[in-house]
Amino acid sequence: MPAIQVLVPSSLRFGRRPFLDRARRYALGGLAAGAAAGAFGVRDRAFGAAVAAQTPSNQPRDITPPTITKLRENLYSIGGADAEHRSSWTGGSNLVFVTRNHGVVLVDTKNPGWGRHMQTLIRSVTDKPVTTIVITHTHYDHTASNIEFPDTVDFVAHVNCVRSMSQASCNRTTGCEYFQGENARYLPKITFRDRHTLFEGDDRVDLYYFGPAHTDGDAIVHIPSLNAMHPGDIYPGRYSPFIDTINGGSGVGYDTVLTQMVKTFANVDIMLPAHRDTPEPWARLQEYAAWWTSFVGYVRDGQKAGRSPQELADEYRLPPEFPGVGLNTLGAPTRLHINTGVIFDEVKGS
Numbered sequence: 001m002p003a004i005q006v007l008v009p010s011s012l013r014f015g016r017r018p019f020l021d022r023a024r025r026y027a028l029g030g031l032a033a034g035a036a037a038g039a040f041g042v043r044d045r046a047f048g049a050a051v052a053a054q055t056p057s058n059q060p061r062d063i064t065p066p067t068i069t070k071l072r073e074n075l076y077s078i079g080g081a082d083a084e085h086r087s088s089w090t091g092g093s094n095l096v097f098v099t100r101n102h103g104v105v106l107v108d109t110k111n112p113g114w115g116r117h118m119q120t121l122i123r124s125v126t127d128k129p130v131t132t133i134v135i136t137h138t139h140y141d142h143t144a145s146n147i148e149f150p151d152t153v154d155f156v157a158h159v160n161c162v163r164s165m166s167q168a169s170c171n172r173t174t175g176c177e178y179f180q181g182e183n184a185r186y187l188p189k190i191t192f193r194d195r196h197t198l199f200e201g202d203d204r205v206d207l208y209y210f211g212p213a214h215t216d217g218d219a220i221v222h223i224p225s226l227n228a229m230h231p232g233d234i235y236p237g238r239y240s241p242f243i244d245t246i247n248g249g250s251g252v253g254y255d256t257v258l259t260q261m262v263k264t265f266a267n268v269d270i271m272l273p274a275h276r277d278t279p280e281p282w283a284r285l286q287e288y289a290a291w292w293t294s295f296v297g298y299v300r301d302g303q304k305a306g307r308s309p310q311e312l313a314d315e316y317r318l319p320p321e322f323p324g325v326g327l328n329t330l331g332a333p334t335r336l337h338i339n340t341g342v343i344f345d346e347v348k349g350s
């Protein structure tokens with residue numbers, strides 16, 4: 001079945017470096033489509049560098065340490081996701097929520113080697129301890145530094161995410177290798193299926209699961225008091241997403257999830273996508289959801305008309321109403337081709 005072989009996400013079978021290359025590629029697709037627009041807070045690079053210099057850690061030596069940025073009085077982001085500059089790539093961007101009564105809630109923990117640095121950055125803005133870490137999904141660039149935090153931290157994740165992280169063996173994108181043996185204590189023990197609420201009042205954090213999309217364990221983090229959101233990798237920026245079918249991701253499910261996000265949340269004030277260094281306007285996600293619905297419809301209609309996934313991907317042109325979306329046409333197969341194949345297989349016979 002050569003057509004199918006061309007269209008499977010073959011990059012998943014490769015090692016870590018190709019994953020970084022891929023992550024960079026799909027981030028660049030977003031950058032090509034237009035720079036992130038958020039102008040929230042001021043990044044204090046000088047301060048970040050001073051903190052980094054004091055940090056005894058095993059972080060990779062050739063990468064610029066990320067800094068911490070104030071978004072609101074009790075909300076910060078830690079970047080390091082800017083794939084335009086390879087030296088700054090440390091994994092996903094993180095929200096740091098300083099609660100009144102429950103310490104610090106952190107979203108995700110980055111590539112291996114960044115846990116201590118993250119703790120130093122957090123200590124530079126608050127005396128409160130990190131008590132809770134929400135993991136948005138199983139990929140190692142969101143989980144690997146779990147093992148550098150105190151094991152007293154409450155790790156929280158979707159039940160399917162934990163199942164994936166707990167495997168005895170997996171591909172490197174998944175990163176279960178970090179949680180073998182004694183390190184299993186850094187696996188999330190608080191799990192949820194559809195919805196979970198942490199804390200109350202202004203401290204409240206809501207976790208949502210709307211079904212398979214990027215993986216089958218994507219948690220969406222929403223802080224009601226600030227109307228702030230971390231969508232994990234579900235919204236990667238304005239470019240075609242990575243659908244990790246090995247970890248249960250789904251192209252049609254992606255449509256369901258994005259549509260549900262638009263219905264559930266109204267005008268989110270701060271949305272920090274995992275692979276953008278600054279928040280993006282909520283309208284971007286609304287536009288992205290509408291584009292993905294139209295793309296799934298294009299593949300579904302083409303499949304019914306007897307076209308092949310290769311033909312559909314080759315002939316696809318971005319509709320004029322979605323001018324800002326990057327199609328990720330680098331590499332072979334391109335992400336456009338991979339995602340067309342994923343959707344095609346899912347809609348067959350439907």
Ligand SMILES: [Zn+2]
Binds near residue numbers: 137139214233
């Ligand atoms: Zn991911």
